[in-house]
Amino acid sequence: xxxxxxxxxxxxxxxxxxxxVINRDYRRGQTSSLQEGLKALVDADIxxxxxxxxxxxxxxxxxxxxxxxxxxxxxxxxxxxxxxxxRGHPVVIGxxxxxxxxxxxxxxxxxxxxxxxxxxxxxxxxxxxAILLDVDDPKTYRQLENAQR
Numbered sequence: 321x322x323x324x325x326x327x328x329x330x331x332x333x334x335x336x337x338x339x340x341v342i343n344r345d346y347r348r349g350q351t352s353s354l355q356e357g358l359k360a361l362v363d364a365d366i367x368x369x370x371x372x373x374x375x376x377x378x379x380x381x382x383x384x385x386x387x388x389x390x391x392x393x394x395x396x397x398x399x400x401x402x403x404x405x406x407r408g409h410p411v412v413i414g415x416x417x418x419x420x421x422x423x424x425x426x427x428x429x430x431x432x433x434x435x436x437x438x439x440x441x442x443x444x445x446x447x448x449x450a451i452l453l454d455v456d457d458p459k460t461y462r463q464l465e466n467a468q469r
Contacts, residue, residue, distance in 0.1 A: 321340075321341045321342075321343050321353040321354070321356050321357040321360075322340060322341070322342055322343065323342075323343045323346025323353055324346050326342040326343065326344075326346070327342065330342070339360065341356050341357055341359075341360045342356075343356040348426050349429075350373070350429075350430065351421075351424055351426075351428060351429055351430050352426075354371060354421060354430055355421065355422055355424065357369065358418050358421060358422050359422065361418075362418075366415065367391070367392075367414065367415055368388075368391055368412050368413055368414045368415060369412070369413050369418075370384055370387065370388065370410050370411075370412050371409075371410055371411045371412075371413055371430070372384075372409065372410040373409050373410065375454050375455050375456055376408070376409045376410065376450070376451070376453060376454060376455070377453075377455060377464070378450040378453050378455075378464055378468070379409070379410060379448070379450045379451055380448060380450060382448075383401060383446050383448050383450070383451060384410065386401075386444060386446060387399050387401060387410065387412045387444060388412065390412075390442055390444045391412040391414065391442070394442040396414070396440055396441055396442035397413070397414040397416045397417055397437050397440055397441070398411060398412065398413055398414065398417070398434055398437050398440070398441040398442070399411065399412040399441070399442045399443075399444055400412075400434075400441055400442070400443050400444070401443075401444050401445075401446045401451045402443050402444065402445050402446065402451075403445070403446055403447075403448065403449045403451050403452055404449075406452055407443070408446075408451025408452045409451055410451075411434070413430075413434070417433055417434075417437065420433050421433050
């Protein structure tokens, strides 16, 4: 799901095998992007979504594979990665929560729904602190770039 400058991002990226959804109402925040993505998947035969935040760009594919495997093995409606006890991103959200997430209002956060399922959430310890790296400004982005060189 692409929001601000969505069309520009789409043309700048290699998204050949990706179903792209443009969230024209992106100013409503992350929840609106999640809802647009879920709307596009309403008829899809899927078990869950991996909710990746754009400001967490360093999460390796291996962590995502671990999260998907944990979702399938645990039967939990939500799987959240942890690093040294701290929760991070991305989060795997099972189909059982799609309807509730889709019904959230403009001021509501997806976290409110996820918190309701805390007792049934699977917290997966991972060995990569990238799940915690929140890149919100150019300085942090440059630090991340330099660290990966």
